[in-house]
Amino acid sequence: MSLVRRPSRGSALIIGTLGVTLIAALLFAATRGDQHSTPRTTAGVDVGHIHGIGVDPGSDQLYIGAHLGTFSVTPEGTVQPVGVVRNDTMAFTVTGPGRFLASGHPEIGTDQPVHLGLIESRDAAATWESVSLAGDADFHALDTATGGRTWGADSARGLLLTSTDTRSWDTVASGQFIDVAADPAGQDIALVTTGTGQLRFYDPTGTSTAVPDSPTLTFIDWAAPDLLVGLGPDGTVFASTSTASSWERVGQVPGRPSALEVTDTGWYAASDQGLFSSTSSGSSWQPLFTYDSAP
Numbered sequence: 001m002s003l004v005r006r007p008s009r010g011s012a013l014i015i016g017t018l019g020v021t022l023i024a025a026l027l028f029a030a031t032r033g034d035q036h037s038t039p040r041t042t043a044g045v046d047v048g049h050i051h052g053i054g055v056d057p058g059s060d061q062l063y064i065g066a067h068l069g070t071f072s073v074t075p076e077g078t079v080q081p082v083g084v085v086r087n088d089t090m091a092f093t094v095t096g097p098g099r100f101l102a103s104g105h106p107e108i109g110t111d112q113p114v115h116l117g118l119i120e121s122r123d124a125a126a127t128w129e130s131v132s133l134a135g136d137a138d139f140h141a142l143d144t145a146t147g148g149r150t151w152g153a154d155s156a157r158g159l160l161l162t163s164t165d166t167r168s169w170d171t172v173a174s175g176q177f178i179d180v181a182a183d184p185a186g187q188d189i190a191l192v193t194t195g196t197g198q199l200r201f202y203d204p205t206g207t208s209t210a211v212p213d214s215p216t217l218t219f220i221d222w223a224a225p226d227l228l229v230g231l232g233p234d235g236t237v238f239a240s241t242s243t244a245s246s247w248e249r250v251g252q253v254p255g256r257p258s259a260l261e262v263t264d265t266g267w268y269a270a271s272d273q274g275l276f277s278s279t280s281s282g283s284s285w286q287p288l289f290t291y292d293s294a295p
Contacts, residue, residue, distance in 0.1 A: 040067070042274065042289040045079045047071060050270035051140070052092025053261035054100065056124055060265065062288075063125060064275065065092025065102055070125040073275065077289040082125040087116065091139040091152070098124045101131075101150065101166070103139035115156050118142075118166055132167050141179045143222075147186035149204070153177035160192060162204050172206050179260075181222035191244065193217050197233065199244060211244045219269075223262035229282065231257040235271060237282040250282040 040048050048067025055062050062073045069086040071079050090104035100121045106112035117133030138156035145151075152161045152169075160172040160180070176195025183189045189203050197216035201209045215238050217230035228240040235253040240246060255271030262268075267278040274290035 041292045042077075042079055043292070045071075045081070047079060047291075048088075049272075050259050050275060051090050051104075052102070052142075053259045053268045053270060053275075054092060054094030055261065055263045055265065055268075056094055056097060058097025059124070061124070062268065063092075063094065063100070064259075064270065065089035065104075069107075070100075070102070070121075073288055075288075077275075077287070079289060083121075083127060085128055087119075087128070090155070091142040093142045093144060095144040095150075098122055100125055101142050101144065102128070103137065103142065103152070105138070118152070120166065132163075133169065137161070137169075141177065143180050143182040143190070145182035145186055145188075145190075146184055147188075149182065149188060151180045151182050151190045151192075153180050153192070160202060162190070170204060172202050172204060173208060179219045181220045181228070183225075184222055185225045191220060191222055191228070193220055193230075199230075201244075213246075214244060215247050215249075219257055219260040221260050221262040227262070229260065229262045229267065231260050231269060233257070235269075237269075239282060251278065251280075251284060253285055254287075 046068050050064050050066045052065035064071050064073060067088050070082045072082055073079055086107040088105040089102050092102045094100050102119050104116055105114055106116060113135035115135055115138040117137045118131045119128045120131045121128045137154040139152040140155040141153040143151050150163050150166055154161055158176060159174055160177050161169045162172050163169045178193040180190050180192045189201055192200055192202060199211035199214040216232055218233050220230045222228050226241050228244055230238045235255060235257050236249060237251040237253060238247045239250045253269040253271055253276055255273035257269055257271045259270040267282050269276050275288045276285040277288050278285045
C-alpha cells in the first residue's frame with residue numbers, strides 16, 4: 001500500500017501559488033533588489049546601481065539613470081554626472097532630443113516627497129521639474145511610444161499606468177511588473193514583463209494577452225516593429241523578430257541585469273558588474289565601464 005498521499009485540489013492550488021510567489025520574489029531580488037548599500041564606482045565616480053539607459057537622438061549621447069543621479073557616458077566609457085541633482089533614479093527614459101522622463105526618490109537632505117512621481121527634463125538632465133503623481137508613484141519602468149503615449153510600472157502601488165500627456169494617468173492593471181516596452185509603431189499597446197517573468201500585451205483599457213512559450217524575461221525593449229529584445233534574470237539575451245511569437249537566444253550579458261536599451265547605433269545593458277554595449281545584435285558584449293570593486 002502506498003503511503004504517498006496525492007495533494008488535494010486546494011493543497012495543489014496553495015503549492016502552485018507559493019511557487020509563483022517564490023519565482024516573483026527571486027526575479028525581483030535579481031532585478032530590483034536592495035543593492036543600494038553596495039558602493040558602485042567607476043574610475044572614482046560614484047554611480048550606484050543603474051536603473052535606466054537612454055540615447056539622446058539630438059546628440060547621440062548615451063545617458064544612464066542610477067542610484068546617485070543621471071550620468072553621461074562616452075564611447076570610451078568615461079562617466080560624468082549631469083546637473084546638480086542626485087536623485088535615486090529608479091526609472092529613466094529618453095523621449096526626444098534633450099527630453100527625459102524619470103522617477104525615483106529625492107537625494108538625501110531635500111524636502112521633496114519620498115516618491116518623486118514623474119519628473120521631466122527638457123535640457124538633457126541639466127535640470128528637472130515635477131510633472132505628476134508626486135508623493136504617490138514610484139515608477140520602476142517608463143517608456144513612451146512614437147505617438148506620445150507613456151506607460152509606467154508604479155512599484156509603490158503595484159500598478160501599470162498609462163498617459164497621453166504625462167499629467168493625468170489611467171490605471172491599466174494591478175500586479176507586479178518589472179519592465180514595460182511601448183509599441184514603436186505608435187499603436188496603443190505595450191508589452192510588459194510581470195513579476196514572474198511572463199510576457200503580456202496590454203492595451204489602455206486593461207485588455208491583456210499572455211505571450212505563450214516565451215522565455216522568462218526581466219528587462220525588455222521593443223526596438224522596432226519587427227524587433228523585440230529581452231534579458232533573462234541571468235543575463236541571457238533573447239531576440240524576437242516576430243512580435244514575440246518566437247524567441248532566439250543570441251548572447252549573454254555579464255552579471256545580473258538591471259537595464260536594457262536597444263538603438264540603431266548599438267545595444268546597451270547594465271548589470272551589477274557595469275555597463276556593456278554590443279554592435280553585433282547582442283551576440284557579444286564589451287564593457288563601457290565596470291565597477292571598481294565587485295558588488
